[in-house]
Amino acid sequence: MPNIEEKDFHPKRNDDEWRNQVETLLKSGNAKFTFQKVNGEMRDMFCTLNPAALPESYNSELTSQAKPGVLVVWDLEKDAWRSMRYESVIGFKFLGDQTVEPEKESSFVRR
Secondary structure, three states, X not given: OOOOOHHHOOOOOOOHXXXXXXXXXXXXXXXXXXXXXXXXXXXXXXXXXXXXXXXXXXXXXXXXXXXXXXXXXXXXXXXXXXXXXXXXXXXXXXXXXXXXXXXOOOOOXXX
């Protein structure tokens, strides 16, 4: 398990304005989060809240009923809803229409 220190976490992870900006960006495209899971493991997640990419059965109440400090997103690689705590965010990168970082190759393709 990696040894994560306070300085390693995203400096704005607890800033409400930044959180709102992140959610607005996610509604228009894809992003990559790096965060520490509850069990201590590190994880990269490519995700979105873009209505065009969400499943037909999407119910906006799912994301609006999340607990404070928790972000519920559609995981593009797992094709499933996932949640994470903002306080665990280490990195965030908005990717726009891309599903992975441009400099990295992946077998994942956009639907």
